[in-house]
Amino acid sequence: MQMVIWGFVSQHFSSSSPELTAGGILISVVLVWDCLFRSHISYTLSFLEELWSRNLGNLFVSPLRPSELIAALASISMMRTLIGMLPAAFLAIPFFDVSVFEMGLPLLGFFLNLVLTGWAISQFVTGILIRYGLGAESLTWVLPFLIAPFSCIYYPLSTLPEWMQLVAVFVPTTYVFEGMRALLIDGVFNVEYMLQGFSLNLVYLFIGLWAFFASFQAARRHGLLLQSGE
């Protein structure tokens, strides 16, 4: 639906402000941004389903290790993201004459960067959910939207006020969308943006993992695993 709505918006702007839609940029960024949202939601929802059904106790007394649970959640997230994104990306070709696949290999880099950001947020959120229970569920929905204004999805970094730019340079998605604009509008693939995105993602993934394991240990100390979901 996002693709359909933004496709029509893009068509509308293409006549009045063609610079906004050059190279199919508007639809492309919407589709690619959705990768982050989907990867995060798929990961976190799978975990929430275990909480809602009070199944964490069963899982954590089985031989399943927390690291294996993380790997399983990430795999499910990747599958769901691809299942959600690929049809939308293919449909954009006949409907709006925009193919994100024309970006070539860099698309894979942008995609992976956003998926990793989604997972980093999810690890942080699932850690909080383990520690504080379903009372913290709203964080699941709010966090991706909190980083959206700093991610420079629809506008370049220079548009932001100075204080926001200071924050945005620490947000990995900023480099994804700056890189996409450089590729789609100027036809230049900026390796530096890609590497900066990946580097920041690795840092946040590490912090997310640390938050998850620290929360898991705290939950084991405070006896929260058996009561989770109640």
Add this chain to the structure above:
Amino acid sequence: MKTILQIEKLTKKFSNVLAVDSLSFALEEGSITALLGGNGAGKTTTLSMLLGLLEPTSGQIKLFDRDFIQDRHSVLSRMNFSSPYVDLPQRLTVRQNLTVYAKLYGVRKVRERINLVSEEFRLEDLLDRRVRKLSSGQKTRVSLAKSMINRPDFLLLDEPTASLDPDTTSWIREFLKKYRIEQGATILLASHDMREVELLCDEVLLMKNGKLVEQGSPEELLRRHDRKSLEEVFLDVSRQGGGN
């Protein structure tokens, strides 16, 4: 008889509350033991520590000759549990749930094992129903079937016959007795059903305020307290001072 579980000075403190206070006991292979106590006695806390869900403040748990606190993953595949405090994913069918847990526990020949446990727990007609559509009694049977999916050597049961009708309760009791003999399994159960404990258990551990205050076979406890039922013994102990 071989000791499979040895607990020494197991203690759990939550802030200023001493939930389990220097608990020590051992379970022998093939025994069925009841963990009894009033609300807040420390039963669930003890079970949680034995399941690895709760980290003890101090003390030791030796299970199957391993240090369970340091290395629980090496023995978790030989254990299982069932509790009314946890549930199974509601969206999945009984068969899907059992399949997931069979795989998590590394069960070979998953289909045959599911057919067997569903027969044992009379779940054949429920296998393709979603868990959310089941009655609480049916859910208890599914939870017990899940706890048997890996044929555990050590089974922990919290209120195993909660929500079951008298006929099914009696049948589950007989099943557990048979399972213990056939598998040589050790069973530790927490229950408020004193009749069940008398009929099923070889040993009773009675907790009060986090401490073990009585231990012995049901017959020994009846003799010691000069009572006719475990319920009377339980009431005697609960109303006595001590254990603080």
